[in-house]
Amino acid sequence: MDYETPLFFHVMEYADAADRDVIDMVSGNPDWEPPEALREGLREYADLEPDRFQYAPSAGLRELRVEIAARRGVDAEQVVVTNGAGEANYLAMARALERDQGDEILLTDPVYPYYPGKTTMLGGTQRFVATDDEGQLDPAAVRAAASDETAAIVVNTPNNPTGAVYRAETMRELVAVAEEYDAILISDEVYDHYDLSGTFASALETDSAHRIVTNAFSKSMAITGVRVGYAIFPPELVADARSRHMLVNVATTRPGQYAVLQALRETGPDYYERNRERLRERVATFTDALEAAGAEYTTPSGSFYVMARFEGYPGTLANVERLIDEAGVAGMPGEAFGDSRSEWLRFALVTPRVEEAAERLAAYFD
Amino acid sequence: MDYETPLFFHVMEYADAADRDVIDMVSGNPDWEPPEALREGLREYADLEPDRFQYAPSAGLRELRVEIAARRGVDAEQVVVTNGAGEANYLAMARALERDQGDEILLTDPVYPYYPGKTTMLGGTQRFVATDDEGQLDPAAVRAAASDETAAIVVNTPNNPTGAVYRAETMRELVAVAEEYDAILISDEVYDHYDLSGTFASALETDSAHRIVTNAFSKSMAITGVRVGYAIFPPELVADARSRHMLVNVATTRPGQYAVLQALRETGPDYYERNRERLRERVATFTDALEAAGAEYTTPSGSFYVMARFEGYPGTLANVERLIDEAGVAGMPGEAFGDSRSEWLRFALVTPRVEEAAERLAAYFD
Numbered sequence: 001m002d003y004e005t006p007l008f009f010h011v012m013e014y015a016d017a018a019d020r021d022v023i024d025m026v027s028g029n030p031d032w033e034p035p036e037a038l039r040e041g042l043r044e045y046a047d048l049e050p051d052r053f054q055y056a057p058s059a060g061l062r063e064l065r066v067e068i069a070a071r072r073g074v075d076a077e078q079v080v081v082t083n084g085a086g087e088a089n090y091l092a093m094a095r096a097l098e099r100d101q102g103d104e105i106l107l108t109d110p111v112y113p114y115y116p117g118k119t120t121m122l123g124g125t126q127r128f129v130a131t132d133d134e135g136q137l138d139p140a141a142v143r144a145a146a147s148d149e150t151a152a153i154v155v156n157t158p159n160n161p162t163g164a165v166y167r168a169e170t171m172r173e174l175v176a177v178a179e180e181y182d183a184i185l186i187s188d189e190v191y192d193h194y195d196l197s198g199t200f201a202s203a204l205e206t207d208s209a210h211r212i213v214t215n216a217f218s219k220s221m222a223i224t225g226v227r228v229g230y231a232i233f234p235p236e237l238v239a240d241a242r243s244r245h246m247l248v249n250v251a252t253t254r255p256g257q258y259a260v261l262q263a264l265r266e267t268g269p270d271y272y273e274r275n276r277e278r279l280r281e282r283v284a285t286f287t288d289a290l291e292a293a294g295a296e297y298t299t300p301s302g303s304f305y306v307m308a309r310f311e312g313y314p315g316t317l318a319n320v321e322r323l324i325d326e327a328g329v330a331g332m333p334g335e336a337f338g339d340s341r342s343e344w345l346r347f348a349l350v351t352p353r354v355e356e357a358a359e360r361l362a363a364y365f366d
Numbered sequence: 367m368d369y370e371t372p373l374f375f376h377v378m379e380y381a382d383a384a385d386r387d388v389i390d391m392v393s394g395n396p397d398w399e400p401p402e403a404l405r406e407g408l409r410e411y412a413d414l415e416p417d418r419f420q421y422a423p424s425a426g427l428r429e430l431r432v433e434i435a436a437r438r439g440v441d442a443e444q445v446v447v448t449n450g451a452g453e454a455n456y457l458a459m460a461r462a463l464e465r466d467q468g469d470e471i472l473l474t475d476p477v478y479p480y481y482p483g484k485t486t487m488l489g490g491t492q493r494f495v496a497t498d499d500e501g502q503l504d505p506a507a508v509r510a511a512a513s514d515e516t517a518a519i520v521v522n523t524p525n526n527p528t529g530a531v532y533r534a535e536t537m538r539e540l541v542a543v544a545e546e547y548d549a550i551l552i553s554d555e556v557y558d559h560y561d562l563s564g565t566f567a568s569a570l571e572t573d574s575a576h577r578i579v580t581n582a583f584s585k586s587m588a589i590t591g592v593r594v595g596y597a598i599f600p601p602e603l604v605a606d607a608r609s610r611h612m613l614v615n616v617a618t619t620r621p622g623q624y625a626v627l628q629a630l631r632e633t634g635p636d637y638y639e640r641n642r643e644r645l646r647e648r649v650a651t652f653t654d655a656l657e658a659a660g661a662e663y664t665t666p667s668g669s670f671y672v673m674a675r676f677e678g679y680p681g682t683l684a685n686v687e688r689l690i691d692e693a694g695v696a697g698m699p700g701e702a703f704g705d706s707r708s709e710w711l712r713f714a715l716v717t718p719r720v721e722e723a724a725e726r727l728a729a730y731f732d
Binding site: 005006009013027029030031032033034039040042043045046047050051052053054055056057058083084086087090114117118121222223224225226227242243244246247248249250251252253254255256259 | 371372375379393395396397398399400405406408409411412413416417418419420421422423424449450452453456480483484487588589590591592593608609610612613614615616617618619620621622
């Protein structure tokens, strides 16, 4: 096998093992509270009858699929509840490749490293389309890269790692490119609740048999460990995706589905707004400190991440480990996200200590 | 795509939708209590700090892997905690095929239908080795079917659907055949706690770089819906299996892992023995009634299932649906498990109403 494993867990373990205090900004693990109804849902589940501890329907608890479908404006039959966005993206990419309409997957550069890993694992080939300096993707560049070999175009908005939020017109055009080349646009929208710009547009807004939308409650409810996500397929593509889901995982964890359903029903918009506000404050604090330190940095329109660049300190794994040991700040190497950001480091704003982290960085690079 | 989806969920849905009282004996969903410590583990989890709601290590919670490893006599590094035995078998079969030492998977006839489904999905080819009338597998027949094309031999002991428990010598010989042909024996031992014969032998008893053992807490703790299982790989094979697990699912659900760990630590042997005793009683009750009705049937040495054969009533899906509608008993069609049992029906003894079910069957076929 030659597919690469994303480095997140490696860097987290390195930071954990460090012999000093380290501010963890490696992975997109929220440090804020899950909704109270999520906790309450788990407590309630623990007291249910034994039959509720048995397999949920393979595609997901009916009520949860109905709830998701109503919120997303699709039919419940189009929804498959998955083991997080990770499985949702795996199912979507497998589905696109199984259509035998090409084996190339168009990815962006920079890219969330699970996408190339999944591509290679599934026997597809990769082709990268560069985004601009702000992380925006030009549909014309995607069209220029597309061909009869294109099976899928995989995008992520709001974006990890750039923080870009793609414009509505971009999303429409990406669906159009997928249609033109008989390919599938796969839009991973797991950060949709962390759009800080108010400009987020889902691929679902453009009706098409050529787009699959993936998502999860991992980020929106601060429960990356619970593993409940979903994919929304066009009616033409859902049956085979359900088969693969059944053959790989049988079904998604039921206590998690039960608790997420409770939380969906009982959590008001204030919960999500509070988390966005916290993130806005952290972005301001962290980037102000980077500015004061004279570093280059990105200001995210959405998602959890700020990328920073320090003169003469490229974004390699070795440098990330050195930063953990010598500065006590753990980020991710930019090179893990593709060649275009190899001079950069990515920091996840999932700690209350963002100001301290920026001060440590400023002192270290002074 | 041309891989078949196992019929379990279809039959369960048909039975649920029936316009009459139906005794559900379709799927291996225990109707007994999970361990109290499992429920308590979920309750405790619900009150943990937010960081405990985030990703577990991809291969599983360290303490859970250590606990499993200690019980199975392996190194914790060999253990990958999975989304049930379903994912464990998927990872094991994928790992065997990725060695590029053949693309044929040897399966038994009768077979648990997820195995051929996974084989086709993974691009492998199937070859079936018939078991004897008692469901025992002759290693010489496996050796005769093996070749340079053999990537894996997949067995299930205690067996679904036959109830056979393979002898220790069989397991040793199956490992030997895998070694001779540079293949992998995959031993799915998910019913190990339901060995009613005292003769169960794990493939782990034979040390080898050519065997993978899969298991789950789904049956032993009566929690098929929670989705926590594991695979034990030889040290040489574990790294790539961990990569695939990460790329497909990222990690296994954490509340489930936490609760299973509590239950493993705090549940005594009496819990498991009580469940075996209940099963023994149900086997006796059900087979006595079948005997009185003049039906042919199997008497399981392990697992949850009795197969029965009624003159002139082959084990087709149509006949299973007719039995639901006309007799109020839901089983599985024998043909779903392979040609050799196409005259049979499979009944899961996971209802307190086994006597009533047998009486309904006797009356219907009278």
